Amino acid sequence: MSGLGDIAVAVEITTGNVTPLLHEVRHALQRLLDTGEPTVIDLHSLPLAPGELAALENELGEGEVSATLNALGPSLLRETAVPGVWFVTHRNANEEITGQYLEIVKIPAILEAQEVDIRLGIAALSENLEQTKAQDHRDTQDGST
Amino acid sequence: MTLLDFARGPAMQWAFVIFGIGVAWRLVGMFLLLRDRAKARARRDAPVSDGTRAIIMRSVPPKELEHHIVFQHVSGYAWHIGFFVTILFFGPHMPFWKSILGFGWPTLPSEVITVVGAITIAVLIALLVRRLSHPVLRVISTADDYISVIVTILPLLTGLISYANIGFDKETNLALHLLSIVLVLVWFPFGKLMHLFLAFPTRYKAGADYGRKGVAA
Amino acid sequence: MARLETVGEALARQGVSRRAFLKFCAATTSLMALPPSMIPRVAAALEAARRPSVIWLSFQECTGCTESLTRSDSPTVEGLIFDVISLDYHHTLLAAAGEAAELDRKQAMEENWGNYLVVVDGSIPLGNPGYSTIAGISNVDMLQETVEGAAAVVAVGTCAAFGGIPHADPNPTGAVGVGEIVKDKPIINVSGCPPIPVAITGVLAQYLTFGQLPEMDELGRPKAFFGQSIHDRCYRRPFYDNGQFAESFDDEGARAGWCLFKLGCKGPITYNACATVKWNSGTSFPIEAGHPCLGCAEPNFWDKGGFYQPLSEVEWGGWTQLGTAAAAGAAIGAASALAARSKQKKAREEEA
Numbered sequence: 001m002s003g004l005g006d007i008a009v010a011v012e013i014t015t016g017n018v019t020p021l022l023h024e025v026r027h028a029l030q031r032l033l034d035t036g037e038p039t040v041i042d043l044h045s046l047p048l049a050p051g052e053l054a055a056l057e058n059e060l061g062e063g064e065v066s067a068t069l070n071a072l073g074p075s076l077l078r079e080t081a082v083p084g085v086w087f088v089t090h091r092n093a094n095e096e097i098t099g100q101y102l103e104i105v106k107i108p109a110i111l112e113a114q115e116v117d118i119r120l121g122i123a124a125l126s127e128n129l130e131q132t133k134a135q136d137h138r139d140t141q142d143g144s145t
Numbered sequence: 146m147t148l149l150d151f152a153r154g155p156a157m158q159w160a161f162v163i164f165g166i167g168v169a170w171r172l173v174g175m176f177l178l179l180r181d182r183a184k185a186r187a188r189r190d191a192p193v194s195d196g197t198r199a200i201i202m203r204s205v206p207p208k209e210l211e212h213h214i215v216f217q218h219v220s221g222y223a224w225h226i227g228f229f230v231t232i233l234f235f236g237p238h239m240p241f242w243k244s245i246l247g248f249g250w251p252t253l254p255s256e257v258i259t260v261v262g263a264i265t266i267a268v269l270i271a272l273l274v275r276r277l278s279h280p281v282l283r284v285i286s287t288a289d290d291y292i293s294v295i296v297t298i299l300p301l302l303t304g305l306i307s308y309a310n311i312g313f314d315k316e317t318n319l320a321l322h323l324l325s326i327v328l329v330l331v332w333f334p335f336g337k338l339m340h341l342f343l344a345f346p347t348r349y350k351a352g353a354d355y356g357r358k359g360v361a362a
Numbered sequence: 363m364a365r366l367e368t369v370g371e372a373l374a375r376q377g378v379s380r381r382a383f384l385k386f387c388a389a390t391t392s393l394m395a396l397p398p399s400m401i402p403r404v405a406a407a408l409e410a411a412r413r414p415s416v417i418w419l420s421f422q423e424c425t426g427c428t429e430s431l432t433r434s435d436s437p438t439v440e441g442l443i444f445d446v447i448s449l450d451y452h453h454t455l456l457a458a459a460g461e462a463a464e465l466d467r468k469q470a471m472e473e474n475w476g477n478y479l480v481v482v483d484g485s486i487p488l489g490n491p492g493y494s495t496i497a498g499i500s501n502v503d504m505l506q507e508t509v510e511g512a513a514a515v516v517a518v519g520t521c522a523a524f525g526g527i528p529h530a531d532p533n534p535t536g537a538v539g540v541g542e543i544v545k546d547k548p549i550i551n552v553s554g555c556p557p558i559p560v561a562i563t564g565v566l567a568q569y570l571t572f573g574q575l576p577e578m579d580e581l582g583r584p585k586a587f588f589g590q591s592i593h594d595r596c597y598r599r600p601f602y603d604n605g606q607f608a609e610s611f612d613d614e615g616a617r618a619g620w621c622l623f624k625l626g627c628k629g630p631i632t633y634n635a636c637a638t639v640k641w642n643s644g645t646s647f648p649i650e651a652g653h654p655c656l657g658c659a660e661p662n663f664w665d666k667g668g669f670y671q672p673l674s675e676v677e678w679g680g681w682t683q684l685g686t687a688a689a690a691g692a693a694i695g696a697a698s699a700l701a702a703r704s705k706q707k708k709a710r711e712e713e714a
Contacts, residue, residue, distance in 0.1 A: 040398030071382035114380035169691025177699030236605035240672035316631040
């Protein structure tokens with residue numbers, strides 16, 4: 001977050017919500033391991049004092065995977081140092097944050113290729129191949145004459 | 146006008162008017178009724194020390210009775226102290242005092258006040274139950290006793306509810322809390338709550354009179 | 363009624379990928395203040411939802427509500443929520459004006475009779491119909507006419523919801539909110555001055571997704587955004603609980619970010635989502651910027667004493683009033699004492 005975050009002030013206000021949130025993450029991880037059930041926590045639905053979001057990010061650390069999704073603006077999905085915990089930030093075309101989530105999942109579902117898109121992809125690819133084939137056909141015909 | 150606007154405005158104003166009239170009426174009436182000085186020679190002419198001594202002595206139980214009235218003694222002090230700590234040292238009450246007195250003083254953490262308030266309510270309810278169940282106490286209790294205790298409990302109860310934000314919405318809770326104070330102010334001059342002003346003067350007067358009476362032996 | 367395309371179709375037509383759609387759904391779910399576990403259901407519902415026709419009426423207002431909405435940070439609201447709803451009339455945003463624009467409104471009404479949504483911002487003057495007119499039509503006439511075929515009315519902003527600033531004492535125009543005029547249609551109040559943008563789009567998204575208005579509180583506001591007080595969700599709440607209050611705007615407490623209750627904060631009696639959703643893309647909200655909440659989402663917020671008057675401060679009348687009362691009381695007391703004395707005296711004389 002730019003703006004306030006850039007100003008070097010010592011913020012000592014705490015809501016005390018970071019620690020319970022981390023406990024929730026731990027339980028969600030255990031649930032993921034036991035039943036495979038993923039959990040998504042909407043970080044914007046919780047009262048967090050300035051600096052607490054950064055504190056949470058700090059606490060969870062930087063993991064091995066980081067992915068950028070370019071759909072209706074950039075989204076950053078990065079795994080934290082705690083495997084299975086993803087810090088997801090969606091931005092719109094103006095790069096304004098539209099949502100921030102903690103996803104406790106093996107891989108965020110939005111990263112997987114979607115069946116509808118795959119079908120559209122097949123159609124597009126097939127069309128390209130048809131066109132290439134038709135082009136080749138025309139080229140051979142042209143060559144033969 | 147919402148209930149809160151009414152409670153903060155007209156209700157509070159009228160309560161203060163009634164309180165002002167009532168308290169002045171009773172105090173002036175009472176002081177003007179003091180009997181003229183007795184004509185007999187005084188046993189001892191030291192009204193100030195006799196009066197002051199009475200105020201102090203009647204604030205502690207007499208030795209002979211002490212172990213019979215431990216509960217009343219302790220509980221009485223406990224809830225009075227709790228009551229004043231709550232109304233005088235709760236942070237959000239300070240603007241109320243400031244708006245009336247024009248100055249304020251340091252306050253205590255709200256958690257402390259919550260505990261103190263809850264204990265005070267518990268003691269008051271225990272005393273009310275005792276009043277209802279004790280055969281002698283029940284006989285000598287008048288409507289004034291019950292009204293005064295209930296009127297005292299209500300601000301504490303509504304205050305706690307308002308702080309915990311349960312029951313109605315915050316606005317209504319706060320309005321009910323203010324209305325309970327309106328009730329205290331309105332009832333104050335006409336019932337036993339008046340002892341806030343009268344307890345010490347009457348003890349003083351009684352002490353001074355008894356010190357004077359009789360003949361030196 | 364014209365067959366409106368579904369949201370899924372509208373988005374596909376714009377070449378929006380499934381991932382983008384899912385992202386849109388995540389934002390929409392968040393908009394509606396629903397838990398993230400609802401995202402799949404929202405996605406399914408949104409895909410099949412039909413684009414509703416929306417007619418937006420602006421009456422006695424400052425355009426702040428429209429500004430708030432068009433500055434909304436939801437996934438390009440103009441591009442998506444506005445593309446997926448069919449905004450058929452909004453005279454501030456419309457290129458056409460006067461008769462031509464009114465024709466658009468009438469046409470949209472006819473085509474979607476019984477199904478369109480009317481959004482209103484601004485209060486309606488009942489004093490003199492000439493106080494506020496559009497194309498020569500008075501606000502109250504236009505509202506009544508337009509609402510007749512509507513499925514529901516969304517009152518955007520405190521003016522439309524409760525009369526707002528025009529309604530403030532002495533209310534020279536006789537301004538009222540929509541609810542004072544429209545009695546036979548469901549009304550949802552998205553109050554605030556201005557309302558939080560996502561609260562506006564959230565309600566539209568809810569209507570779009572589930573075809574119905576969200577759950578409301580007793581003032582007709584969506585509970586998802588107005589269910590909790592600012593105070594309950596405020597990050598400065600711990601200071602209130604600890605009894606740590608800023609006493610002025612420049613004291614130690616104010617600098618340390620303590621509770622603003624004593625500086626007149628109306629957070630405890632104001633129901634809105636500022637403390638969690640915040641403003642300017644989630645940057646901050648008034649209390650975070652060091653200013654007490656004005657309570658702008660509540661009816662009559664302009665007339666609730668002063669903005670800087672603490673809630674627990676009372677209008678007790680002042681020392682003069684109390685003194686006068688005491689003087690009156692003293693007179694009564696003196697009179698009754700004298701009466702009692704003369705009675706005693708008489709009794710003593712009779713005894714003697």
